[in-house]
Amino acid sequence: MSKMLEKLQNVAKNRIKYLSMPLDEKRKLYKCKEKYITIEKLIKWPEYFEKNELKYENLNNCSVTNPGLNDKISIFEGDITTLEIDAIVNAANNSLLGGGGVDGAIHRAAGPLLIQECKTLGGCSTGAAKITSGYNLPAKYVIHTVGPIGEKPELLRNCYRNCLDIARENNCRTIAFPCISTGIYGYPHEKASIVALNEIRNYIDQHSDSFDLIIFCLFMEKSKQVYDRFLPKFFPLRTNLNINNQTESN
Template sequence: KIYLFRGDITTLEIDAIVNAANSSLLGGGGVDGAIHRAAGRELADECYRLNGCEPGNAKITKGYRLPAKHVIHTVGPIGQEPKTLTSCYNRCLELAKVHQIRSVAFCCISTGIYGYPNDAAAHVALETIRKWLDKDDNFDAVDSIIFCVFLSQDDAIYRKLLGSYFPFNKRQEPINLIG
């Protein structure tokens, strides 16, 4: 159910990947630029028609040339704003549920150029997803949630923190670490 993957999110063949986008949704640096380059021009065309996205919100598109079927674009806060970052994860998970997405990979949202401290951002990600899975029928709405990290620093942070948020899933299976 919960996985950690270190590598390129654009290579994952799953239902949806999450893009840490800017408010225009038209591509930028980091993971946003990598996703747009890998998906091709059609992604930018669809994003243009979405008329941007507010921080804390999310919008969904097709994956186009990506192995992932969909891209969920979310705009994180600039700086350390836990409420906005929590909203990003919740909005992405709500979209996944509505669109019957069974597997979703999250990149690190708002770290890097947006300046959210990596360890604090990981705590928000893990706590928010844990709470979401424990609510209503959400646990059965998804098969896998992947925390996709690119930097060794983030890999170390998630390896250290994952067990305290997800010691076991509801079926008493240990966390799977892939990659």
């Protein structure tokens, strides 16, 4: 048996081992120890809106209000590597071999078996996505996607769409997204949030039965500010908004 074939078999064995591991056994391996966040602890969008006393500000051409979809959206201000859900998205680079920011944090929390599986994937093109086991992460899977450097809306749309496609293919009903490309890749926060929210709203309009919760993980204050501003446009909580007014109180 060649060394390459042996490595591939070991990766496959470890992948199956972790994906089939009982939850109580896997919890003993979490790097975050007892600080993992279950889905029950996450705040859904309608509750977040009220808690933060958000407003509808200059939101022309709002999406149609859909209470069922609103309950499938959550905001999480914290470490994506602590989420005990089906899948977290990694804002990776083309090599898939780790890097800085959220990419490095995910690799450190998952442990060395993650990079071993990533080495078998042959990298990833910008806008595409690939899936691995989560290993020592609370998340069952990691979906790796490579965002564009600079402002390239179609490539950024592809990231979100391809991640959601892979999630559906693997029956991942809960998925968390970081703010792809807004770090060192330099995509402006405001414009990136509009692309992300528009793509996700359009996608779950068509595939709402495939997801229980889609989580926006907002680690930076700038990201929180723009999502607070634009989430009401794509996931409005009211019908017949008076969008001619500058603001409408809750």
